[in-house]
Amino acid sequence: MNKSPKNIVIVCLKYAPGLFKEFCLIGDEVQRKSVVVNYIISEKYKDIAGSMGIKANYLTSSSNLLETMFELFLFPLRKMGLIDKFFRDNCPHVMYLYNAHPVNILFIKQAKKICPKIKIVYHLHEPYAPDKSFFRFWQKMVIIFQEALQKKTVAMSDHVVVPSPNAQKLFCDHYLDFIGSLHLAPLLIPDKQVRTRSRDYFLMLGHLYPDGRLDSFIEIVNYLAAKQIDIKVKFVTSSRISRDAFGKLNDDAKRVLEIVQKDSLSDEEISEYMANAFALICLHTRGAQSGTTPVAFMNGTPIIARDIPMFNQFIKDKINGKLVMPNAKPEDWCEAINYAKNNIATLSKNSRQSYLEIFHESKLGEYYQWLLNILENESRED
Numbered sequence: 001m002n003k004s005p006k007n008i009v010i011v012c013l014k015y016a017p018g019l020f021k022e023f024c025l026i027g028d029e030v031q032r033k034s035v036v037v038n039y040i041i042s043e044k045y046k047d048i049a050g051s052m053g054i055k056a057n058y059l060t061s062s063s064n065l066l067e068t069m070f071e072l073f074l075f076p077l078r079k080m081g082l083i084d085k086f087f088r089d090n091c092p093h094v095m096y097l098y099n100a101h102p103v104n105i106l107f108i109k110q111a112k113k114i115c116p117k118i119k120i121v122y123h124l125h126e127p128y129a130p131d132k133s134f135f136r137f138w139q140k141m142v143i144i145f146q147e148a149l150q151k152k153t154v155a156m157s158d159h160v161v162v163p164s165p166n167a168q169k170l171f172c173d174h175y176l177d178f179i180g181s182l183h184l185a186p187l188l189i190p191d192k193q194v195r196t197r198s199r200d201y202f203l204m205l206g207h208l209y210p211d212g213r214l215d216s217f218i219e220i221v222n223y224l225a226a227k228q229i230d231i232k233v234k235f236v237t238s239s240r241i242s243r244d245a246f247g248k249l250n251d252d253a254k255r256v257l258e259i260v261q262k263d264s265l266s267d268e269e270i271s272e273y274m275a276n277a278f279a280l281i282c283l284h285t286r287g288a289q290s291g292t293t294p295v296a297f298m299n300g301t302p303i304i305a306r307d308i309p310m311f312n313q314f315i316k317d318k319i320n321g322k323l324v325m326p327n328a329k330p331e332d333w334c335e336a337i338n339y340a341k342n343n344i345a346t347l348s349k350n351s352r353q354s355y356l357e358i359f360h361e362s363k364l365g366e367y368y369q370w371l372l373n374i375l376e377n378e379s380r381e382d
Helices: 019-031 043-051 065-078 080-090 103-114 138-157 167-172 213-226 251-255 267-275 292-298 329-343 344-359 360-367 370-379
Strands: 007-012 036-042 057-059 093-095 117-125 159-162 183-186 199-206 230-238 257-261 276-283 301-304 321-324
Touching: 007 019, 007 080, 019 036, 019 360, 019 370, 036 043, 036 080, 036 329, 043 057, 057 080, 065 103, 065 199, 080 103, 093 103, 093 370, 103 117, 103 138, 159 167, 159 370, 167 183, 199 267, 199 329, 213 230, 213 276, 213 329, 230 267, 251 257, 257 276, 267 276, 267 292, 276 329, 276 344, 292 301, 292 344, 301 329, 321 329, 321 344, 360 370
Parallel strands: 007 036, 007 093, 036 057, 093 117, 117 159, 159 183, 199 230, 199 276, 230 257, 276 301, 301 321
Antiparallel strands: none
16 A cells, blocks of 8 residues: 655644744755655744745734734634634645744644644743733733643653753753653744854844843943943844933943944845854843854854853863853953953854854754654554
8 A cells, every 4th residue: 555645744733933944944854855845834924934945824913912812713714614624635644833932733733633643842942930020910810821832732742852951950850741852943034144244333232131141231331431431332122222221321331332233134134244243142132042142153253141051051161152150240241342342252163163063954864853753653554
């Protein structure tokens, strides 16, 4: 009897610009093994998918919590028929859920109903936030709700993928009842290193969050300016900046700091800023992993961060970056910044090597061999 072609569907219903290249790498890898790959993704990926010639099913369009909840309640009425048809027509061997979304639960139920042998893989980027103290009340409620949905999705999954050793520990501490298989796979990105012109500033890049990191950044820049340390500073974000966000900057600090705010930053733009900085400063105090780490290392940019699991799992002090004490003061950060500037040649070389050893796309076969094995073993006869 003829065997049906091996078949996987990759599902990414929540829009996050940086994720597209990551789940497409997985799709490309399994496709090279004669596996049929289908995508069910957010409509917001449509332009980038079209530019890359990727055909996909677009089923969600939400961009905030209210729209997501509205979509969840209307989904059974508006889209469930399309999902039924997809699974009946394709009956995939594996469904790979690449990020969290409330509709994932409906997908899993429908997939198992129509394709009882299907294997569910869930990519859990942030397993759990043990410390929610710095969030406002409504933000805490949202996170608690999201974690409840994640726990339900985990319970329905056969395999869970986490992106870092710290995320792995958080998962094992929190999901004690999980009986499936857990896999570690660091975030992999295509090698699109930008050529460096001159590394003449240190960089802070990312969203503005209410966790105190912006206040710490301002304190550091004020200290640099007060000590007349000749270092340029650049802050790049896609977050909307209020008029008083940088109100605590002194006049001298304003002269050394360049603020770049764009509603949308492309991967190429982010890499450009990274490649021309002598260091990326990350002021997070908590988290499972940082998505900026592989991008910085790809461009040979060392990272300055707190000596906490979120960073010391990949950053080695004075090797590919500089670690400071968790309670570091502005003078400690400035000492680390000076170290990075004065040792950029060695730190840059080692940062690039860390990318090649951990985050390069060539590592995909190693990290995802288990997935290829599943597809091989689950190939069934007609």
